[in-house]
Amino acid sequence: MKLKFTILLIACFALMQQNKAQVRVQNLRCEMLINPLGIDIAEPRFSWQLESNQRNVFQTSYQIWVSSSEQKLKANDGDIWNSGQIASDRSLLINYNGKKLGSGKKYFWKVKAFTNKGEVSSTESAFFSMGLLNKTDLPAGQAGWKAKWIGYDKASPWDSITQWSRLSARYLRKEFQSIAAVKRATVYISGLGLYELYINGQKIGDQVLAPNPTDYRKSYFYNTYDVTAQIKNGNNALATVLGNGRFFTMRQNYKTQKHNTFGYPKLLLQLEIEYADGSKKLIVSDESWKLNVDGPIRTNNEYDGEEYDATKEFPGWNNIGFNDSKWIRPELVAAPPGNITAQMSEPMKVMRIIKPVSIRVLNNGKYVLDMGQNFAGWLRVLVKGKRGQQIKLRYAESLQANGELFTANLRDAKVTDIYTLRGHGHENSLLPGNMESWMPSFVSHGFRYVEIVDFPGIPTVNNFEGHLIYDALETTGSFQTSNEVINSIYKNAWWGIASNYKGMPIDCPQRNERQPWLGDRTIGAQGESFVFDNAKLYAKWMQDIEESQTDEGALPDVAPAFWNYYSDDVTWPAAYITISNNLYNQFGDTRPIQKHYESMKKWMGYMRDKYMKDYIIIKDKYGDWCVPPESLHLIHAKDSSRLTDGKLIATAYYYKLLSYMQRFAKLTGNDPDVKEFSQLSENIRTAFQKTFYNQQQKYYSNGTVTANLLPLYFDICPDSLKEAVVKKIYEKIHVESNDHISTGLIGTQYLMRGLTEYGQADLAFTLASNKTYPSWGYMAANGATTIWELWNGNTADPNMNSQNHVMLLGDLLTWFYENLAGIRTDKTAIGFKKIIMKPTLPDGLEFVNASYKSVYGLIKSSWKKGNAKFEWNISIPANTSAVIYMPAVAAEVVTETGRAIGKAGGVKLMKFENGIAVIEIASGQYQFSSQIK
Ligand code: BGC
Secondary structure (H helix, E strand, C coil): HHHHHHHHHHHHHHHHHHHHHEEEEEEEEECEEECCCCCCCCCEEEEEEEEECCCCCCCEEEEEHHHCCCCCHHHCCCCCCCCCCCCCCCCCECCCCCCCCCCCCEEEEEEEEEEEEEEEEECEEEEEEEECCCCCCCCCCCCCCCCCCECCCCCCCEEECCCCCCCCCEEEEEEEEEECCCEEEEEEEECCCCEEEEEEEEEEEEEEEEEECCCCCCCEEEEEEECCHHCCEEEEEEEEEEEECCCCCCCCCCCCEECCCCCCEEEEEEEEEEECCEEEEEEEECCCCCCCCCCCCCCEECCCEEEEEEHHHCCCCCCCCCCCCEEEEECCCCCCCCCCEEEECCCCHHHHHHHEEEEEEEECCEEEEEEEEEEEEEEEEEEEECCEEEEEEEEEEEEEECCCCCHHHCCCCCCEEECCCCCCCCCCCCCCCCCEECCCCCCCEEEEEEEEEECCCCCHHEEEEEEEEEECCCCCCCCCCCCCHHHHHHHHHHHHHHHHHHCEECCCCCCCCCEECCCCHHHHHHHHHHHCHHHHHHHHHHHHHHHHHCCCCCCCCCCCCCCCCCCCCCCCCHHHHHHHHHHHHHCCCHHHHHHHHHHHHCCCCCHHHEEECEECCCCCCCCCCCCCCCCCCCCCCCCHCCCCHHHHHHHHHHHHHHHHHHHHHHHHCHHHHHHHHHHHHHHHHHHHHHHHEEECCCCCCCCCCCHHHHHCCCCCCHHHHHHHHHHHHHHHHHCCCCCCCCCCCCHHHCCCHHHHHHHHHHHHHHHHCCCCCCCCHHHHHCCCCCCCCCCCCCCCCHHCCCCCCHHHHHHCCCCCCCCCCCCCCCCCCCCEEEECCCCCCCCCCEEEEEEEECCEEEEEEEEEEEECCCEEEEEEEEEEEEEEEECCCCHHCCCEECCCCCHHCCEEEEECCEEEEEEEEEEEEEEEEEEEE
C-alpha cells in the first residue's frame, strides 16, 4: 500500500514537472547575436524564443534583468536594468532601457516570460560586453582607445607594388608581465587588412580572415576577445600577424580609376586586464613592440595566392622567451581615415571540412586533385619532405578535356599557393614523423580542382583537406521535394551562397573580381534569408552601401566601393531598399530602415532630379543582365528581341522602390513624405503606361517576359489589361522558348512568384525542374555543383563566366519556401509572428518537406499528395499563429489528427473558398489531412 502510494506520488510529481517543462525560454540573443562581446550600441536589443510541445502557447508579458555580475543576476538583482513586468507579446528585439552601459563592461541578463500556460524563466543566463565606447581623453576620433597604430609603411626589396601586388606579412610581438590573479582580460583588436592574434603561442579565437571588410576610408572594424584563460602569472607574449586583405589590395598602381587601395597593413590593439583586487593593467600597441617583415608569409594576395616559406619561420616567436633583439621597432603610423566601430556581424570561420574524392596524375607529372565540390576556402596540405623543397598548388573550378585545369575564366588571378617545406614537423605538432601541415592564413580560393606540382613523393587524397570558409551563419532552412532536379538545384544554391559570403556578399570567389555587386542580391537576398541566418551580414552590408554614397547622393554598383563603379543605374543600388525591406519582413529588424531612410531618400531624389524625364527614368546600364543569348558562345545577347528596354526596367524599378519608400516613411514617422512618394508613383505609372504599353498588341514594349512581368508584378499594369499581359508572358515562355527561361538577372527576380501568382504555377514548376538549356537543372546536369553566372556557363566566352555565382537564382529560393513549402510571414506582423502557409501544388510534385528556423522558432511544412488525398504536417512556434490554406474538396473532409476541424484544439475554420479551407491555427504541431480532386 505504502509502496503504491509512493509510486503514485512520484508519478504525480513527474507529471507536474513535465507540465512545467512544457514551455521553455531559449535562444537568448542580444543584437541578434549569441553572447556577443564588444558591442558598441548604447541601447542593445534583446530577443528570445518560447518553445513548447503544447498547442496554443503565447506570451502575455515579460520581465528582463540586466546585472553587473552573475551572482546579482541569480539573486534577481537587476542593478543595471530591471524592466519590471511588461504586458506584451513581444519577444523580439526589445530595446534596452536601463542605466547607461559602460565602455568595456560585461553584463549578464535573463528573461522571464509570462505565458497563458504559466511563468517561465530562461534557464541559462546570457551575457554581452560593451566595446570601447567612451570618447573622452583619447586620441582624436578614437573611442576608448589608448592604443597607437603601428605598422611598417613601406615595401621591402622582395615586395612589389605593381599590378601584381606582393607584400610580405607583418609579424608583431610584445612581452609583458602580469603578476596577480586575473579576473577578466579582454583584447580589442583591429588589424588591417587581416590579422591573426596569439597569446603565449596559442591562437585566439576560431575566426579566420578577420576583421570583416569595409570601405576603410569610411569605417573599419575591431573585434573583441575574452582572453582571461590565456593570461598567465608572470611573463606573457602577445603576437599578431598582419595580412593585406582588401586594405593593401590585390592590384596596386594599376587601373587606379577602378581599384581602391588604402595603405600598408597596420595594427591597433588594446589588452585590458582586470585583477581580482580591482586593479587594472593596459597593454597597447605602440612603439615598444617589435616587428619583422621578413618572415614565412612572403606574399598574400586574395587573387594571386599565398606563398609561405617555412624555412623563414621564427620558431617560438609568438610565445614568451623569444629573442627578438634582431627585430626592429614598428613605425607609428596614421590611423585609417574612417571611424572605428565594433564588428556586429559574425566573423568568417572554417564551416566545413571537405575530403577530396580523387587524385590523378597527368602525363606531365602534375597531379590533379578533385574535391568533388566547387566551394570557396582553402586547402590544407599534409606533406613530408626535404627542407627548402617547394610545392605549388593552383586552383580551378573545372578541367579542360585533356585533364588540365581550366583557368581561362579566372582572368588574371594567379590563384597559386606555394609552400616551402621546413623539413620537419612543427614544434607543437601532433602529427606523426616529420609530417608538416600547412594552409594559408590570408587568402581564399574558389575551386573544385587543385593542380599539385613538385609534391615530394606520391600524394594521395589523404594528404589534403578542403576548408569551406564563410561567415559563421547558422543554416536555418531545409528543403526537400519529390523532384530530384529541384533538390539538386537547392543543394547547389546552398554551396553557391555559402561560398560567396565573405563578410559581405560577393559575386564570385574565384576570378580577379570577388566584388560585392549590389544587383546580384536585390531579390536573391530574400531567398537566402530562408537558408541562412544572414540578418547581421546584410544589416552590415546596408551600412557599407550608405558609406559608399557620394555627397551628391549617388550609390555605387559595388559596396564597399573597392571598385569605383558609380553608373547611376537604378537596378543595382535598388538592393539598398529591397534588402532593408526584407530584413524588416524576415527578421523584424527595423533598424536598417531607420538608420538609412534619409540616405535612401537622398538617392531616390538624386536619381529623380538627374535622370527622370517626363516621369521616365532614362538611365540604365545593365539591362536584364545575362539573358540566354542567341549563340551558346556569347556572354551577352545582341539580338534585340531578347533584350528589354533599359528605360522600362529602370522606371518600373523606381516605381516599385517608391512603394517601399512609402512603407519606410510611415515606419520612421516621416508621414509627409508618403504623399510626395505616392504622387510621384501615380505620375510614373501614367507615363509608363503611355510610353511602354502597346495598345494594339496588348503587351509592353517588345514583348519580352521581363518587359511584361515587371509592370504586371509591380502593379503598374491596370487590372483590366492583366489577363492579356499574362497571356503574352505565357506564350513567350511556352511557345517561343519551348517552356524554357528567357530572362536574365532582372526578370528572374520576379519570374517564379509572378507566374505562380497569375495562375501559371505549373509553368513555373516546369522551369524549375527543367534539365535542358537554359535552366538551373541544365547546370546541375552538366556537372555544376554550384550555380553558374551564365545560363550557358559551359560554352560561353570565359571572359565573364564564373561557375559559382548566385545572381541567376532570382526569386527561386523564395518560391521554394514561400510557394512550394508555403511558409511566409504575414507582412502586417513581420518576422513570422503571424505566418501564412499557402502551398502551391504543381502537377508532378508529390511532396515537399521543409523547415525554417524563424526568429520565433522552428516552422515546419511537410505535405504530400496522392490518390486524391492531401496530408500536411505543420509546426508553428510558440508565441506565433498561422493562417493555413488547406486544399480540400469541401471543408467537411478536412481532419486534424483524425478529428474534424471543428473538434480539434487550436484550430478554427475561417472560410472555405475555391477548393481551399482557410484555417486559423495557434502555435503547436498539427497533422492535417483532406480529400482533393
Ligand atoms: C559581376 C556581376 C555584376 C556585373 C555587373 C560582373 O562582372 O560578376 O555579378 O553584377 O558584373 O556589371
